[in-house]
Amino acid sequence: MSSNTLSLAGAQRLFCILTIWLMIPLAAHAQAGDAMKALNQPGPPFHIIGNIYYVGASDITSYLIVTPEGDILLDGGFVETAPQIEANIQTLGFRLADVKFLLNTHAHLDHAGGIAEMRRATGAKFVAMDGDAPVLSSGTSFPVVVPDRVIHDSDTVTVGGVTMTAHLTPGHTPGCTTWTMVTQDGGRPYNVVFVGSATVLPNYKLIDRADAKATYPGIESDYEKTFRVLKSLPCDVFLAAHGTFYSLTQKREAMSKNPTQNPFIDPAGYQAYIVRAETVFQTELQKERAGQ
Numbered sequence: 001m002s003s004n005t006l007s008l009a010g011a012q013r014l015f016c017i018l019t020i021w022l023m024i025p026l027a028a029h030a031q032a033g034d035a036m037k038a039l040n041q042p043g044p045p046f047h048i049i050g051n052i053y054y055v056g057a058s059d060i061t062s063y064l065i066v067t068p069e070g071d072i073l074l075d076g077g078f079v080e081t082a083p084q085i086e087a088n089i090q091t092l093g094f095r096l097a098d099v100k101f102l103l104n105t106h107a108h109l110d111h112a113g114g115i116a117e118m119r120r121a122t123g124a125k126f127v128a129m130d131g132d133a134p135v136l137s138s139g140t141s142f143p144v145v146v147p148d149r150v151i152h153d154s155d156t157v158t159v160g161g162v163t164m165t166a167h168l169t170p171g172h173t174p175g176c177t178t179w180t181m182v183t184q185d186g187g188r189p190y191n192v193v194f195v196g197s198a199t200v201l202p203n204y205k206l207i208d209r210a211d212a213k214a215t216y217p218g219i220e221s222d223y224e225k226t227f228r229v230l231k232s233l234p235c236d237v238f239l240a241a242h243g244t245f246y247s248l249t250q251k252r253e254a255m256s257k258n259p260t261q262n263p264f265i266d267p268a269g270y271q272a273y274i275v276r277a278e279t280v281f282q283t284e285l286q287k288e289r290a291g292q
């Protein structure tokens, strides 16, 4: 699909901007604000499937999982996204105080920047993977948010009969997490995958080197583990940390035109995403090995 190719190219440009953003001090971030706005456009929240609702921005995603005993919020966006998420939850008729757990895909400022505010607004417990806990707790590029519970690979979070499982998919960050759950819709279960990220940012070095400032020892085998894990997960409903990974805009439009078919049920799109991401990773690795 050509729109996929276009959105991927757009995503790569934005990741470049993000990388620069991550490397500059907090005080200088205002200058990069315009570039961030493209990812962070407000939009109406909507029902995705079963008990899962979209409450994020145009590309920076955030999901509300609703249960009779309290809700789960996955990702807090940028600092600037948090007020949008709060408004979106309330627009859908849900209460901020019903959010019991805050989860995170990974400790980058576009997914963890708003978590401190979301915790303040909801009083929810923040759950984070051990590999990302030090960055979350240090506040290097976004407001400090010390996890209430530090989890490990395959740990779960359960509320109101809904269990979310944390799969360690490292490389993009040491604790990058892909969350899975089962949702019921129209009388049948669906396996849902919320992909953390398998993107290789432009300043990443995949082979261990002394000058690899943006990365960490073992990153190459971590990415390889991530692709193995992603391929092993059963997926009916494909969601992720960025809308561009799964053609959020196109699917949202398709669903509003034809509500009888849910485009977010997309197992083939999930497999295609893994192939695209792994191809980029392998290409970058070959370039580094060739000394380019």
Ligand SMILES: [Zn+2]
Residues within 6 Å of the ligand: 106, 108, 172, 197
């Ligand atoms: Zn990221």
